[in-house]
Amino acid sequence: MIELKNVYKEFVNGEVVTKVLQGINLQIGRGEFLAIMGPSGSGKSTLMHILGFLDNISTGQYYFDNKNVSSLDDDILADYRNKKVGFVFQSFNLLPKTSVWENVRLPLLYNRGKTDLSYVDKAIKSVGLEHRKNYLSNQLSGGEKQRVAIARALVNNPDIIFADEPTGNLDSKSGIQIMSILHELSKMGKTIVVVTHESTTAKYAKRIVQIRDGEIVSDEVNKDVISTETLKGQLK
Amino acid sequence: MRFDFSTCRQTIKALKTNKMRSFLTSLGIVIGISSVIIIMSGGAGAQSLITNQIQGIGGDLLGILPGASDDEGPPAAVMGINITTLVYDDVKAIDDRVEEVVAASAYVRGIAVASWQNKTKDTSFLGTTANYMEVEGGAELSSGNFFSVDTKEERVAVLGSLVADELFGNVNPIGERVKINKESFRVVGVMKERGLVGFQNQDDQIFIPLFTAQKIMLGINYLSFARAKVAEGSDVEYVIDQVSNVLRDRHGIADPSQDDFSVRSSEETLNTLADITDALNYFLGAVAAISLLVGGIGIMNIMLVSVNESTREIGLRKAVGARRIDISLHFLIQTIILTTLGGLIGIISGVSISFLISVVAIALGYDWEFIIPISSIVLSISFTLVVALTFGWYPAQKAAKLDPIDALRYE
């Protein structure tokens, strides 16, 4: 459902031109669980922002469900961000001093179709936070915050979830919890793209794309993908 | 977009945490809006007062005051300076020699302690001529007669309605003897209630013959002021000239700049008053405009700060699907809430201050009405919204144009 063809991205700040992505070719199919790996500064986040309609490309083509994304206007892109994709950020990005419920509800505010508020509770339940529903965002632990972020990403029932270093700010126990939630979602058929520079995080993915200096250097099936059993064992 | 109550809640939360900041920010709006209300309420009150005054005087009167006056300022006599140049014979001469003057009355005023049996009242006496009723169109008797002879020092009195009420209650005062400053007077008449005219409560005074007041009560032979009733249809300016000529002739003045008197028509006096209220209104109008402008700039400033503080939040909202219009509405709503709170406080304080003004004015005896024109409320609310939209627009646009990625990266 995603196809990048020879995508280049550069940032221009006055005289300074930073070339970040240099000829990316990538296809992501429905239901895949993909990890994008690479050292810091290699362009992972930039790539994910492009995939998630938050940033535009400099040259090349990006097709989403066979539509050329560059040809879509601002409001349609906003709608895509709202319904087609869900984001999870390293730094959580919850609304400060706002309840869990309201944080999860946020995307529904911008959903122009019919919305059913029961999705909010469903999403909160799916990350196991029913008992924290009325807590304020600043009363939560890091792991709980990230689970709220996942619930928020799920609430509009998107096709694909982008997670940019979702475990980067978490202890290993919470990190495992987050990854197992993504693992569950993947089993339920959601397309998941995780950006990470940690191999412990990447091992949950079925496919691993390595990126260096804005170029894909390898793109392989993960033979050592963690089994559901091992995962359950880790969670204990 | 769906209406976002969380926007309101967040705004109110932010207002609460920054009470002082919010208050100072909306102070300009508060002052501006209360000025608008005060102007319009005060204007309506003053208008009613002036209209009542004009009706009370009943036609065109000339007021003749001793002492020179430049055209702008009030005559010296108003300021409480005694000038002895205007006398009864002057008034008599005006009455006799100026054809367009129907009648001219003369006045002296003094403080009176009036008593009857065991009751006492602090009031004032007005020594005047017998033609008083003829000159003052609005004055009417409720019982008895007005005194009819000028030249005798008769001890007779006509009571203002308030004085009659307070001293006599239900008793008919006609024929009774009242003491005024220890002198004994026979009551010959009682006036009808008339209220405030020429900024003097007509009901709270006692009318006695001019000569009695001058010789017995005050020991003077000059006048406080005089009035002349102008024949209907005559040119008031011309009559003023005629009256002035008579006085100049009698006082031996050749050069009008040396005049020791001043003549004004009642209309002119009221116009001066209207001018003063107008000037006050322009002043308050300027205060309102400046406050609203300053208030608006304050609001804009605080909204820019708020946009800056919520850069990450804006990025997040955009990342989960907010369109530009959603973001700009979010901030416009915040601005409107902030401004409306200021506007409401402004309306409340404006109405309260206007009410206080009317209480004070009524306590001072003016025939003032407490009026809050609906238009002043409508205007205030529209001003508030205009300010909110004008000064909230730029911050809202600034927020809406933020690039989601830049906003999310912002630390």
Ligand SMILES: Nc1ncnc2c1ncn2[C@@H]1O[C@H](COP(=O)(O)OP(=O)(O)O)[C@@H](O)[C@H]1O
């Ligand atoms: N807005 C920007 N302007 C200029 N350079 C940028 C901008 N955003 C990212 N970069 C640069 O692009 C490179 C890749 O960044 P990023 O995609 O965040 O890397 P990663 O997520 O892999 O750590 C970095 O060198 C970063 O400094």
Ligand SMILES: [Mg+2]
């Ligand atoms: Mg990154």
